Amino acid sequence: MIRAHLTVDPHFTVGTINRRLFGSFVEHLGRCVYEGIYEPGHPTADEQGFRADVMELVREMGVTTVRYPGGNFVSGYRWEDGIGPVEDRPRRLDLAWHSIETNEIGLDEFASWAKKADCELMYAVNLGTRGVLEALDVLEYANVRSGTQWSDRRVANGHPDPHRIRMWCLGNEMDGPWQLGHTTAEAYAEIAATAAGAMRQLDPDLELVACGSSSAQMPTFGEWERVVLERTYDLVDFISCHAYYEPRGDDYETYLASAVNMDRFIDTVVATADHVKALRSSAKTINISFDEWNVWYQSRYDTEEKVTSIDTWPVAPHLLEHSYTVMDAVVLGSLLISLIRHADRVTAASIAQLVNAIAPIMTEPGGPAWKQTTFYPFSLTSRLARETALELKLDSPTYDTELYGQVPVVDAVATHDEGGGTTIFAVNRSLTDEATVEIDVSGVGDVARVTATSMFDDDVHAANSASQPDRVRPRENDSVIVGDGRLTVTLPACSWTVLTLD
Numbered sequence: 016m017i018r019a020h021l022t023v024d025p026h027f028t029v030g031t032i033n034r035r036l037f038g039s040f041v042e043h044l045g046r047c048v049y050e051g052i053y054e055p056g057h058p059t060a061d062e063q064g065f066r067a068d069v070m071e072l073v074r075e076m077g078v079t080t081v082r083y084p085g086g087n088f089v090s091g092y093r094w095e096d097g098i099g100p101v102e103d104r105p106r107r108l109d110l111a112w113h114s115i116e117t118n119e120i121g122l123d124e125f126a127s128w129a130k131k132a133d134c135e136l137m138y139a140v141n142l143g144t145r146g147v148l149e150a151l152d153v154l155e156y157a158n159v160r161s162g163t164q165w166s167d168r169r170v171a172n173g174h175p176d177p178h179r180i181r182m183w184c185l186g187n188e189m190d191g192p193w194q195l196g197h198t199t200a201e202a203y204a205e206i207a208a209t210a211a212g213a214m215r216q217l218d219p220d221l222e223l224v225a226c227g228s229s230s231a232q233m234p235t236f237g238e239w240e241r242v243v244l245e246r247t248y249d250l251v252d253f254i255s256c257h258a259y260y261e262p263r264g265d266d267y268e269t270y271l272a273s274a275v276n277m278d279r280f281i282d283t284v285v286a287t288a289d290h291v292k293a294l295r296s297s298a299k300t301i302n303i304s305f306d307e308w309n310v311w312y313q314s315r316y317d318t319e320e321k322v323t324s325i326d327t328w329p330v331a332p333h334l335l336e337h338s339y340t341v342m343d344a345v346v347l348g349s350l351l352i353s354l355i356r357h358a359d360r361v362t363a364a365s366i367a368q369l370v371n372a373i374a375p376i377m378t379e380p381g382g383p384a385w386k387q388t389t390f391y392p393f394s395l396t397s398r399l400a401r402e403t404a405l406e407l408k409l410d411s412p413t414y415d416t417e418l419y420g421q422v423p424v425v426d427a428v429a430t431h432d433e434g435g436g437t438t439i440f441a442v443n444r445s446l447t448d449e450a451t452v453e454i455d456v457s458g459v460g461d462v463a464r465v466t467a468t469s470m471f472d473d474d475v476h477a478a479n480s481a482s483q484p485d486r487v488r489p490r491e492n493d494s495v496i497v498g499d500g501r502l503t504v505t506l507p508a509c510s511w512t513v514l515t516l517d
Contacts, residue, residue, distance in 0.1 A: 017450035019411040019425040023437060024458035029404040030359030032430060035182075037397040038080030038137065039073075040307060040367040041125070043088045044112050045334030048120050050380050051370035052128060057381060065128050068384045072376050073132045073369065076390060077397025080135040082184065082306050082365045083125050087111035089187050090143025090195040094153045097121015098172055110195060113322045115330045122157065123169070126178045136178065137306070137365070140210070142186030142203070143196025147210045154183070154214055154221075182222045182363070184306065185210055188229040188257065190239050200239045204246035211250035224253040224304045224363075231258065231280040240284055244291040244301060253304040253363065256284055259311035259373075260346060267342065267475075269416040271444040271509070274349040274426060276419060277308070281357045303357070305364040308350060310343045310389065311335070311373045335372040339387040341487055341509065342475040348392030348511030349442040352428045355396075358404035366393060377481070385484035388477075391470055395489065395513050399438045401430035414444070425450050425506065435460060437516040443506035446475070450506040456516060457500030464517045465502060467492035471510035 041047055052073075055064030084092060088111045096105050096118045104118040122138070129136040138157065140150040152165055157178045159166035166177070188194050189203040203226060211223050225247050228236040240254060258277055262270035281303060288301040320334055339347075347366075354361050370376045375390035411423035427441040437459050443450040456462055469492040479486050492512060494505035506512050 017412055017424050017443070017445055017448050019409070019450055019452045020455070021410070021427055021452065022408040022455040022458070023405060023429045023439065025403075025405060025431040025437070026458065027406040029356065029406050031402060032355060032358045032400055032404055033362040034079045035135070035363040036354055036358065036361065037077055037393070038082065038306070038363060038365040039078045039369040040082040040086065040365040041084070041369050042086030042367070042372070043084050043092075043109065043116055044086060044368065044372045045336065046331050046371040046378070047368045047374065049117070049331035051378055053120050054378075054380065063124065063127060065131065066378065066384065069370060069376060069378060070128075070132050072384055072386065072390075073134070076375065076394045078132070078134055078369065079397070080137050080182070080363065080365065081129055081132075081369065082137045082139060085111070085139055085187055086367075087187065087194060089139045089141050092141050093145070094122060094141070094149065098123060098156070098168065108328060112334060113328065114332055115328045117330060122153070122178070123172055123174050126174075135182070136180050137182040137184065138180045139184035139187055142206055142210060143189065143194060146206060147213050150210045151213055151217060154217055158218055181220070182224065183214065184224045184255065185251070186226050189226045190233055190235055191229045200235060200242035204243045207243065208247045208250055211247060215250065222253070223251040224255050224306065225251045227254040227256050227284060229257050231276065231283070237283060237287055240287040241291060244288055245294070248291055248295055248297065248301065249299070251301070253302050254284060254288060256280060256303055256305045257307035258305075259307070259309055259313060260350070261310060261312045261314065266417055267446060268414065268444070269418045271342070271346060271349070271446070272416050272419050272422040273346050274353040275422050277350055277353040278356070281305070281353070281361060285360050302360050302362045305354060305361050307365060307367040309367050309373050310339065310346055312337050336377070337373055338478045338480065339389045340476045340478045341388055341470065341472045344388035344392055344470050344487070345442060345509055345511045347389045348396070348440065348470065349426055349444075351392060351396045352426055352440050352442060355400060355404050355428045355430065355440070379481050383481060383484070385479060385481060387479055388470070388487045391489050392511050395468065396440060399513055399515055401432040401436055401438050403431050405429040405431055425452060427452075431459070435517070439514040439516070441506060441512045441514070443508060443510050446509050448508055452504050452506060454502040454504070455500065456502050459516060462497055462502065462516050465495045465497055466515045467495045467504055467512060469507055469510050469512040471507040475509045
C-alpha cells in the first residue's frame with residue numbers, strides 16, 4: 016500500500032483562481048466547427064444552425080472562455096471572408112489542415128454562439144501572413160459601436176451592438192516551422208509590439224497575449240520568451256504557453272507524470288518573464304495564458320490522418336478524433352492540478368479543442384453528442400474549484416520515470432473560499448497500487464461533510480463511444496474517514512479524485 020500525507024491550511028495561499036483558467040479553444044480544424052458546434056440540419060439546431068445538445072454540454076463542462084479562430088488556421092485566415100451574406104462568402108484553401116474552409120461561420124456567428132454558451136470570446140489575429148492593419152480592422156469591426164467603415168459593416172450585417180472582445184492573441188505559434196509566416200523571435204517581437212501599440216491606440220483597455228514557445232521542447236524555448244518580452248513587455252499582458260502530451264510507446268509511468276513537465280514549463284516561463292521585469296525595473300507583472308493544452312496523440316496524426324495530396328481538399332475532414340481513455344482522463348486531471356497550483360501566474364488557459372478534434376465532446380452528424388472520459392475531470396474541476404489556490408505540504412513516495420526522473424506517486428492541490436469550503440484534487444499515478452492519503456484538515460475548521468468522486472477503471476484503456484457513451488463515468492469514492500482534524504481517503508490505482516469539504 017502506498018501512503019502519502021498532505022496538510023491543507025487556508026492561511027497559506029498561492030493566489031486567486033481566475034475563472035479564465037477553465038477556457039477552451041475552437042479552431043477551424045476538422046469537425047470542430049462544422050458538424051461540431053454548427054450543423055444546421057441537426058434535430059437540435061437553433062435558428063442559426065448551432066447544435067443545442069453541444070451547447071448544453073459546453074455549459075455543463077463549465078467552459079468560461081473560448082479562443083477562436085485558431086491555432087494554426089489563423090495564420091492563413093482572412094477574417095473578412097467570414098462576414099456578410101453567407102452565400103457571398105468565398106471558399107478558401109486552408110493550408111494549416113489541408114482542407115476547404117467554407118466560411119459559413121465567421122466572427123459574428125461565433126460571437127453569437129459564445130454568448131449563447133455563456134463563454135467569453137478570446138480572439139486571435141493573423142500576424143503570420145497579414146499584419147497590423149488587418150488587426151486594427153478586425154478590432155474596429157468587433158469593438159467600435161458605429162460610425163466607421165468596419166463598424167458600420169458589422170451593423171449592416173445585423174449586429175448593431177459591438178462584440179466587446181477584451182482578450183486578443185497576437186498571432187499563433189510563430190516560432191514553429193509548420194506555421195505560415197514562421198519567423199524569428201526578433202522579427203515576431205517587432206510586429207507584435209507594433210500591432211499591440213496600434214491596437215491600444217484604438218482601445219487602451221485590451222488584454223493582449225504575445226506568442227510564447229509552441230512547447231518546452233522547441234530549440235528556441237526560453238530565448239524566444241526573453242527576446243519577445245524585452246520588446247513587448249510594456250505593451251502586452253500575457254505570454255502564451257502551449258503543451259500537448261501523449262505516451263511514448265508503453266511508457267505509461269512517464270505519461271502519468273506529464274504534469275511534472277507542465278510544472279517545469281510554467282516555472283521556466285515565469286522565471287524568464289520576471290528576469291525581463293527585473294532588467295526593466297518594472298512594477299508590471301506578465302502572466303501566462305496557457306491557451307493550448309491537452310492530451311494529443313500527435314504521432315497518430317503524423318502517420319495516419321494527414322491529407323497532403325494537392326488534389327484532395329476535403330470540407331470538415333475527420334481529423335484528430337481521438338478516443339480518450341481512463342488513463343488520458345487521469346493525465347488531464349493532473350494537468351489541471353498543475354494549472355491551479357500556478358494560479359498566481361497562470362490566469363488564463365484553454366483546453367484544445369472543444370468538440371470532435373482532440374476534444375472532450377464528440378458528435379455524430381445528425382445524431383447524438385457524448386462526453387469523452389476527459390470531459391469529467393474538466394467539468395468537475397471547473398465546477399468545484401474554489402476562489403483561492405492553497406500551498407500544500409505534500410509527502411509522497413516517488414517513482415522513477417525515463418524523462419522526468421523521480422516524481423511523486425501522489426500529486427494534489429487544494430482550493431478554498433471565504434465561506435469555509437475546501438476542495439482537494441488528487442491523482443494516484445501508480446498503475447498497480449492503491450494509495451492511502453492522510454490529510455491534515457485541522458486548519459480548515461470542523462468538517463461537517465466530505466464528498467469524494469474518483470475517475471478510475473479496472474481497464475485503464477477503457478473509453479466512451481457513440482454506442483457506449485457512459486462506459487466510463489466518475490464514481491463515488493466511499494473510502495473517506497474523517498475525525499480529529501484528519502481525513503483519510505484511498506485513491507484507486509491510476510485515478511483522479513476530487514474531495515469537497517464543507
